[in-house]
Amino acid sequence: MGPMSRRSILRLMGAAAVAGPLGGVSRAFAAREKELNILCWEGYNSAQVLDPFRAAKGATVKAESLTNDPTMINRLRAGETNVWDLINVNNPWARKVMAPAGLIKPLPRETFEPFFDKMLPAFKAPYRWAMSDDGKDLLGMAQRFGPYSFVVNTDKVSRATAEEQGWNLFNDPKLAGRYGILESDDWNVFDIFLTAGINPFVAHSDADFKAFEDTAVRIFKGAKMIGDIATMNQALISGEIDLHFTGGTYSVSPARADGYPNLRAITPLKGPIAGKGGVSWIEITSTVNNPALSSLAHEFLKYVQQPEVAHTVAFAEGTFNPVAQMGNPDCFKLFSKDELDAIQWDSLEEEMSRSAEYDIVPDYDKALEIMLGAKRQRG
Numbered sequence: 001m002g003p004m005s006r007r008s009i010l011r012l013m014g015a016a017a018v019a020g021p022l023g024g025v026s027r028a029f030a031a032r033e034k035e036l037n038i039l040c041w042e043g044y045n046s047a048q049v050l051d052p053f054r055a056a057k058g059a060t061v062k063a064e065s066l067t068n069d070p071t072m073i074n075r076l077r078a079g080e081t082n083v084w085d086l087i088n089v090n091n092p093w094a095r096k097v098m099a100p101a102g103l104i105k106p107l108p109r110e111t112f113e114p115f116f117d118k119m120l121p122a123f124k125a126p127y128r129w130a131m132s133d134d135g136k137d138l139l140g141m142a143q144r145f146g147p148y149s150f151v152v153n154t155d156k157v158s159r160a161t162a163e164e165q166g167w168n169l170f171n172d173p174k175l176a177g178r179y180g181i182l183e184s185d186d187w188n189v190f191d192i193f194l195t196a197g198i199n200p201f202v203a204h205s206d207a208d209f210k211a212f213e214d215t216a217v218r219i220f221k222g223a224k225m226i227g228d229i230a231t232m233n234q235a236l237i238s239g240e241i242d243l244h245f246t247g248g249t250y251s252v253s254p255a256r257a258d259g260y261p262n263l264r265a266i267t268p269l270k271g272p273i274a275g276k277g278g279v280s281w282i283e284i285t286s287t288v289n290n291p292a293l294s295s296l297a298h299e300f301l302k303y304v305q306q307p308e309v310a311h312t313v314a315f316a317e318g319t320f321n322p323v324a325q326m327g328n329p330d331c332f333k334l335f336s337k338d339e340l341d342a343i344q345w346d347s348l349e350e351e352m353s354r355s356a357e358y359d360i361v362p363d364y365d366k367a368l369e370i371m372l373g374a375k376r377q378r379g
Contacts, residue, residue, distance in 0.1 A: 032085075036296040038063040039072050039080075040088035041283065043144065044304075046316035053303050059296055068186070069093050076103045076288065084288045085297040090358050091129035091282040094139040097360070099132055104286040105293065106137035107301070113138060115305045120327035122352070129284055129357070140286035141301050143313060144321040146343070147267045147351040148187065148248030148358075149194075149278045151232070155262045156242035166268025166277045167195040170245055171215075176222035180232050180244040187246045189367045190279055192216045199272045200279075201359040204367070212367060216374035219245060223378075229254070229319065236263050249343050250281075253320035257342040265344060267351035278355035282324075307331035315339060322348055 036059055038044055045063035054061050066072050069089040076087065081103060089098075098104045116125035123142050130140050150169075152162045156178075162169060169175060181188065193200035196215040198208050224241050225231065233255040235241045248265040255263045271277020285304075287297045303309055310325035311334040322343050325331045335345075344351070361367060 032292050032294040033296070034059045036061045036086070036294045036300060037084050038086045038088065038300070039075065039084045039288075040065055040086070040285075041067065041144075042318040043313055043316040043321075044088055044285075046312075046318070048312050048316050049304070049309065052309075053300060057296060057299065061296075061300075067184075070186075073097060073103070077101070081289050082291060085290055085294045086285055086300065087288055088283055088285040091142075091284055092357075092359050094284045094286050095129055095131065095133060098286065099137070099139050103289055104139060105289050106132070106139060107141070107287060107298070109138045111298070112141060112301065115141065115302075118305075118328040118331075119324040123324040123327070129282055140284035141305070142324045143283055143285065143304060143310065144323050145280065145282040145352075146249040146321050147265065147278050147280045147348075147355045148246070148250060149191070149265070149267050149355075150243060150245055151236070151247035151252045151263060151265050152243040153236050153239075153241075153262055154264050156239075159264055159266065162243070162266040163269050166266075166271060167191070167197075169243070170195050170219055170222075173222075175243075177224050178242045179223060180225045180227060180235055180241045181220065181223045182232050182244055182246040182251060183226060183228055184246050185368060185371070186361075186364070187279075189361060189364060189371055191246050192219060192371060193361075193367070194271055194273075194277065194279075195219065197272050199274075200361050200367075201273065201356070203362050209366065209370065213370045213374065216371045217377060220374045220378050226375075226378075233260075233263070236260075249348070250319050250321055253342045253344075254318075256344075257320060257338065261341060265351075267354045269354065273356035276354055276356045278351065279358055280352050280355035281358045307334060311335065314343075 040063055042065040045065040050061050050063060072087060072089055073093060094104060113125045116123055116127055126135060127142060130138060130142055132139055190200040192212055192215050196211040198211060225235060229251045232244045237255060237260055252263050252265050268277030285301060287293060304313055305325060307328055307330040310323050310331050314321055314323045320342050
């Protein structure tokens with residue numbers, strides 16, 4: 001039997017619905033009225049966020065947390081659109097990949113666009129990354145965001161020095177053995193390009209890749225350690241390292257919240273992306289193109305816009321982050337001075353302005369292969 005057309009599928013769905021309450025599709029839709037499945041970055045899978053929603057809706061809510069956007073998207077491509085209701089990934093993927101591939105469904109603009117009016121000014125509707133390329137469809141909702149470059153112990157490397165030298169810090173042979181590398185394949189690819197003085201988000205020449213490879217080998221050979229967020233923060237606190245490659249408010253905020261304000265995320269003053277040296281991320285949460293999409297998907301997106309819930313999302317277990325909903329005074333007032341200090345609110349607007357927005361590296365697979373080869377050379 002050949003592939004079925006969308007029209008044929010719709011006819012079958014209609015027939016099943018007419019068959020009555022015991023029809024397969026009707027049962028599927030009915031069963032999913034009290035079920036919600038979320039594929040996300042950590043935070044949205046927190047009991048602090050999910051339990052009040054579960055209780056209010058009498059629903060079963062399952063959330064799986066991953067730390068890599070392409071992995072999540074590939075799960076949908078592999079057929080899991082019939083499993084998930086919401087997907088939470090970084091900003092370019094909805095607009096540039098998932099919507100064109102038919103993996104997500106647009107949101108009703110009249111329902112969700114008003115929420116953007118209460119967000120921080122940079123997110124006012126129509127917010128670019130939440131919209132389709134033609135500007136017609138609303139593809140998701142913005143929430144957490146932040147600059148993400150590298151982290152220093154300002155007792156060892158001053159903020160002024162780190163911002164002025166930027167990625168060139170990691171080209172200084174005197175720093176060999178004094179820095180760590182945060183495990184994060186995509187961000188490390190971005191940051192090796194930046195350290196080589198190259199814009200990550202354009203197609204690259206052979207000369208670019210030669211510079212990328214030389215930089216990758218040097219960066220990995222010079223690192224004292226490679227590890228996760230907890231490992232990097234502990235090594236900074238203990239003095240084992242003075243700074244680490246790749247990181248930002250997202251990674252250092254737990255240490256700052258624990259009383260180490262000398263640890264600070266740094267955004268370089270300048271760099272090769274139209275003069276910008278930093279990269280920022282913005283999460284967009286979209287409804288999956290699930291044929292039996294749970295009615296709770298829209299309800300959850302509304303729920304996390306509430307001031308109290310948005311504050312909980314910002315400080316859910318794991319990492320702490322600013323949220324777009326801080327543009328709402330009722331949300332902003334919930335943040336204590338210590339919480340604002342943890343997410344570097346004092347310089348956040350300035351650092352976001354010095355950051356290019358996360359985008360897709362067109363020749364990422366080649367760059368990743370080179371980077372992983374450089375990592376293996378560490379032995």
